[in-house]
Amino acid sequence: MPSLLMFLFDWRQPLFPVGLGFLWRVRKLDGNSQCFVSKLGLLRICWWPISALESDAAKPAEAPDAPEAASPAHWPKESLVLYHWTQSFSSQKVRLVIAEKGLACEERDVSLPQSEHKEPWFMRLNLGEEVPVIIHRDNIISDYDQIIDYVERTFTGEHVVALMPEAGSPQHARVLQYRELLDALPMDAYTHGCILHPELTTDSMIPKYATAEIRRHLANATTDLMKLDHEEEPQLSEPYLSKQKKLMAKILEHDDVSYLKKILGELAMVLDQIEAELEKRKLENEGKKCELWLCGCAFTLADVLLGATLHRLKFLGLSKKYWEDGSRPNLQSFFERVQRRFAFRKVLGDIHTTLLSAVIPNAFRLVKRKPPSFFGASFLMGSLGGMGYFAYWYLKKKYI
Incomplete structure (x- = not known):
């Protein structure tokens, strides 16, 4: 793990309050009663760590940038509005699709650590309390x-990139x-399992504090849920409590090492299949001047999903086991190329500052909601300045 992140997320360090502690110890009040998430504390934990990005891998060899996505298309009266959380895996995939298609989109961040997805204004958009959500014309999806199907079907034209090949073609099939295969991977289980059992990972970007x-x-959690069952909380419906109990049961299942090893073994088989598919593309197009992607020479939705998946696995500390050890060279080559694409750089950013991109906006949100004392404000600004300085120092040392 990079020394910068170790510094920011070590409880002994002065910048720790701007790190994970800032996220997980948020207390959100609703009137005179504290909200359920503050009492249980579980949902914040389940959501925030679902982040994607890689750790300290070798810097890819210098190469020309991959072709960039089309410049943003202009839809003055029909612009997209996307509600998302930067560290949500589903949100990242939707944002990548929008960026690859070159669409103009107004992004509105919904902070899951601060339970903004549970506020009335958001629940009017989605009673399921989940991101992402898009609004286009009179449609709320x-x-x-x-969302992905709607965006691909609705936004077409000469200057809009198509991520789905022509229906009926071998590439379309x-x-x-691969969309079905990749979307079926239990990414939440990988994430929670790697957090709870870091001994199964190598160079994970997740801080030990997690x-x-x-x-x-x-x-x-069990004690807290029992207390809530006996408290008069009119804003907490039975379906809501039932949902939280199911969520807790899921996390407990993810804590089972034997279950985690089983699904990681199944992941290895999926990656073997993808490695073989990439090898087929290489043989089919040998001697041709085209970039090789999962389903052919054209970059498609399957490549977006595969890139996002590898990105998450890298963040969790699984890349050295599954492709960086040389066991799947085609997969490694694919990942290096997809990271250089404009859309991936735009959406996922630099691999060493991903966690900071989640922390800093939350820090400013907290200040906006509840202005700190003079001392608190001074400490916050000093901490943010320190973060900027150390980030610059670290990246300069590593890359310059």
């Missing part, structure tokens, strides 16, 4: 798969096949 924090909340 909150299902991840439906391949994209559908493991202790999530275990503490899991230990207290």
Whole structure:
């Protein structure tokens, strides 16, 4: 793990309040009663760590940038509005699709650590309390798969990139096949399992504090739920409590090492299949001047999903086991190329500053909601300045 992130997320360091502690110890008040998430503390833990990006891999060899996505298309009266959370895996995939298509889109951040997805204004958009959600014309779409299908079907034209090949073509069938395969991967289980069992990872970007924090909340979750069952909380419906109990049960399942090893073994088989498919593309197009992607020479939705998946696995500390050890060279080559694409750089940013991109906006949100004292404001600004300085120092040392 990079020394900068270790510094920011170590509880002994002065910048720690701007790190994970800032996110996980937020207390959001609703009137005179504290909201459910503050009491249970579980949902914050389940959502925030679902982040994607890589750790300290070798810097890819210098190469020309891959062709960039089309410049943003202009839809003055029909612009997209996207509600998302930067660290949500589904949100990242939707944002990548929009960026690859070159669409103009107004992005509105919904902070899951601060439970903004539970506020009335957002629940009017999606009672399921989940991101992403898009608004276009009079349509509000909150299902991840439906969003991607809607965007691909609605935004077409000469200057808009198509991510789905022509229906009936072999490439179209391949994209559908790999979309189903990649979307079926239990990414939430990989994420929670790697947080709870870091011994199964190598160079994970997740701070060690996360493991202790999530275990503490899991230990207290059952007691907290029992208390809530006996408290008069009119804003907490039975379906809501039922949902949280199911969520807790899911996390407990993800804590099972044997279950985690089983699904990681299944992941290895999926990656073997993709490695073989990439090898087929190489043989089919040998001698041709074209970039090789999963389903052919054209970059498709399947490549977006594969790139996002590898990105997440890298962040979790699984890349050295699954492709950086030389066992899957085609997969490694694919990942290096996809990271250089304009859309991926725009959406996912620099691999060493991903966590900061989640922390800093939350810090400013907290200040806006509840202005700190003079001392608190001074400390906050000093901390943010320190973060900027150390980020610059670290990146300069690493890359310049």
